[in-house]
Amino acid sequence: MFAVTALLLLVSMALTLVRALRGPTMFDRILAMNMFGTATVLLISVVGFLNTARDLVDIAMIYALISFATTIAVLRFVEMDQARRSTEAES
């Protein structure tokens, strides 16, 4: 059953990657990478149980926090970039 769940999660990750590649805006890509991160966290936990290496949950925990930090950092970067552009356009 772990294998089935892992497979379904992989299918979902593939669909999210298609959305990330297609765009059309930067926000869609950020959303897709956020989803990809969540699915990766779940996949790491499931694979840990699949291989009876249950300590992989630690890595899933760390990954959840890192993926959150990544999303926020990229959003901050996009906002700063856009603010700089709009001030340049005004001046």
Add this chain to the structure above:
Amino acid sequence: MSQAIDVLSWILLVTGGVASVVAGIGALRMPDLFSRMHAASILDTFAAAAVLSGLLLQAGLSIVAFKLFLVFVFLAFTTSTAAHALAKSALTYGQVPEGVDPKSIGATEEREYVEPASELADPREGPAAKV
């Protein structure tokens, strides 16, 4: 008894997997950014809760179960915060939900959306010196 717990956890695991595929299809086929975020929230809440509680039943009473619970708590906090930040910056920079009057959500000035950071990715535009 242990068999009942096994069956319950299998049901939860497969439900979570199916929910994640549904979220992926939704993210691919929904018409605009905000409805795609709705599809993404299925993965963040329902699929995560189902998969993690399915694993929780397999783990029994142990430190692994506590860590799984911790993963769920982290996900619950971080994904909602990330969704809020994403929607806020998307609204600020010109994305309007489909079927919504832009003026009704306070987007008074019409801003042309510029794909951010493209000049960093494309060296033909010249050096990105002003960052």
